[in-house]
Amino acid sequence: MSNQTKRxxxxxxxxxxxSLVLTIIAAWTAxxxxxxxxxxxxxxxxxxxxxxxxxxxxxMHIVEPESQNxxxxxxxxxxxxxxxxxxxxGSLFVMVYGF
Numbered sequence: 440m441s442n443q444t445k446r447x448x449x450x451x452x453x454x455x456x457x458s459l460v461l462t463i464i465a466a467w468t469a470x471x472x473x474x475x476x477x478x479x480x481x482x483x484x485x486x487x488x489x490x491x492x493x494x495x496x497x498x499m500h501i502v503e504p505e506s507q508n509x510x511x512x513x514x515x516x517x518x519x520x521x522x523x524x525x526x527x528x529g530s531l532f533v534m535v536y537g538f
Contacts, residue, residue, distance in 0.1 A: 454497030461490045 465486045468479055495501040501511055532538075 450497050454493055457493050457497075458490055461486050461493075 465483045468474065468482050468486075472479065474482070501516075
């Protein structure tokens with residue numbers, strides 16, 4: 440175990456503030472902008488991908504410095520994406536067919 444003397448989690452605070460800023464930008468894009476629907480969806484999707492990346496790196500510690508020069512757990516990421524795809528596909532199925 441590493442001996443951590445740092446009391447303030449600056450990485451988590453920066454990640455939280457960035458996530459809040461991206462969420463506010465997405466909300467303003469949807470509510471306050473005069474853009475077309477296609478542009479709004481494109482901007483919100485881009486912001487969602489950026490926010491997911493921020494959360495993977497800053498909160499979920501996808502690259503751990505203690506493990507073999509920054510080992511990335513690809514198998515866990517793959518299974519997470521599969522689970523998310525199943526939930527999204529199931530939700531769309533239920534919404535489209537009204538079950």
